[in-house]
Amino acid sequence: MLVSRKMNVLLVAVFLFSLIAGGFQAPVFAAEGENKASVTVIGDEAAGTMVDNQPVPIAENATALDILSSAVGGDLVTSDTAWGKSLDEIKGLAPGPEDTYFWAFYVNGFSSDLGAGSYTAQNGDHYTFRYEDWNKPVSASIKVIGKNKEVINESKYNSFVGKVSALQLLQKLMGKERVSFDKDGFLSINNINAEGTYYWAFYVNDEYASTGADSYFLQPNDQITFQYESWEQPSDNEGDGDGVPNENTGNENNQPPSEPIASETLQNAIDTTLTLFPDEYVGEKEAVVLRQLGKSIPTNYLDNVTKLVIDKKGVIRNILDTEGYILGIVAAGGDPTNIGGYNLISSIYTGDVVKPGLNGVAYALIALDSMNFEIPATATWTREKLVNYLLDSQNKDGSWSGANADIDITAMVLQALSPYKDQAGVSEAVNKGVENLSSVYLSGKIDNSNTAAQVIIALSALGIDPNGETFTKGGTSIVSYLLSFKVGDNGFEWKHGKGINMLASSQSLQALVAYQLYRNGKGSLYNFTLAPESPAAVQPTTVALNQDAKTESPEGKLLPNTATNMYNTIFYGMLILMVGMVAVIVMGKRKSA
Secondary structure, X not given: OHHHHHHXXXXXXXXXXXXXXOOOOOOOOOOOOOOEEEEEEEOOOOOOEEEEEEEEEOOOOOEHHHHHHHHOOOOEEEEEEOOEEEEXXXXXXXXXXXXXXXXXXXXXXXXXXXXXOOOEOOOOOEEEEEEEEOOOOOEEEEEEEOOOOOEEEEEEXXXXXXXXXXXXXXXXXXXXXXXXXXXXXXXXXXXXXXEOOEEEEEEEOOEEOOOOXXXXXXXXXXXXXXXXXXXXXXXXXXXXXXOOOOOOOHHHOOOOOOOOOOHHHHHHHHHHHHOOOOHHHOOHHHHHHHHHOOOOOOHHHHHHHHHHHHHOOOOOOOHHHHHHHHHHHHHOOOOOOOEXXXXXHHHHHOOOOOOOOHHHHHHHHHHHHOOOOOOOOOOOOOHHHHHHHHHHOOOOOOOOOOOOOHHHHHHHHHHHHHHHOOOOOHHHHHHHHHHHHHHHHHOOOOOOHHHHHHHHHHHHHHOOOOOOHHHEEOOEEHHHHHHOOEOOOOOEEOOOOOOEOHHHHHHHHHHHHHHHHHHOOOOOOOOOOOOOOOOOOOOOOOOOOOOOOOOEOXXXXXXXXXXXXXXXXXXXXXXXXXXXXXXXXHHHHHHHO
């Protein structure tokens, strides 16, 4: 009987425990993510964006055409041809018999060599179907040049859509497996690494790019070049011929003077060009312009840069990009010494600013001087070291060289040296540099808006009138020359007849604002100590670090939330079980007594 009673109590305890334990959740395992592709459909002007980045699961053996059909609910028309299926209509939009329009198919930003019905869908792909005129292609060219000027590879007329970087174009040309970055973050192409003084220089339209290839987004008709070259000056370098002295320079110009630039003309050129850059297109250059004009900077600009820095854990691959981000952050009212918890300023004075060439050194100095940031005396690069490096790199003719971009590099270095122009040793170098630029302009060797813009920014920073006689030829000053590239009330061409180019428009806009600052006695383009504050409507958002961090799998995919109250349940269940055991023992003792 005693045993029976003990068993009854024990069974009751076990039953109670089982009720609680019933709340245990079955183990939940993080499932592999479903394979998906995304689709964008862009119609004509009236239709606009018909499908915007819609994700679609990938069924077995699905093609891009199948993915499109799922995205538009089957609302498309195809026809069979000798080359496979032809996409004729999407959501009722189809070209007429005499139209030159068609539905173009892009994979990850680039025109596909295969039709959508022949392309097997891949996980992570993005497909764009754009209704476009085959007479108006949007394309870019690319060339990779080796150490001995040999062409390693090239491709013309690469059609693209949306925001596609120069790095992506390079990967398309060479294959992703042949494009990488070494441990120091420098580009490696075709297994040729940056070694010693040699590195892969990046050019856009024959101009040395001021950003990394992964930060530059292609514009129509761009010519992208990657060239393996040395940043070190040959010992007998006397320039590449662009700096030939001209008898008619300086005060002996004997050229008819340029017409004054009316304030209304200058302001109109600035205002109409600015319309090309809506909020979503504002980058570092545009942020600088908006700050100097006293206009508001989009609220998401600083947020996006902060997120980028956090995502990269403060390590930005290209030092030129770091320098550019600093200028943009300062312009937007942020603090580059603590952006998302990282100090970008220290990345400059401890980094390898020499590797990208002289513009890396020049923009390092510009970034550090933008708000007079403090530099430790023990820093790898103090201001004195940066200035001396630039002075030691000057050519005999007064120019500074960077392979094919001597004029631009000379202008960039003069921008960097402008705060030190009155110092002994610097003033002489600056004067020689200005004389070189003057002779180059007067001899007709500046043939594009990008270079003219860099020269105007430099002269304005130095307090030299770009509309003066030293930079006037045949009655046309370099400012008037720059304005000759403007297309009506739109942007600027890179070269005459080449069509509006966003990079040319951005740099030209900077030059016009720099010239306006000079005329108004309000300092230089990159000096924010005198710049007007941005309107209060722009409030930078602080991104908190290490708060509510999500757990990631080794592959970096977010795991589902499988947390349960299992441990609490076990505790209380064991407690009840122990109480039951004690009750049995006590009852047994009472019975025996």
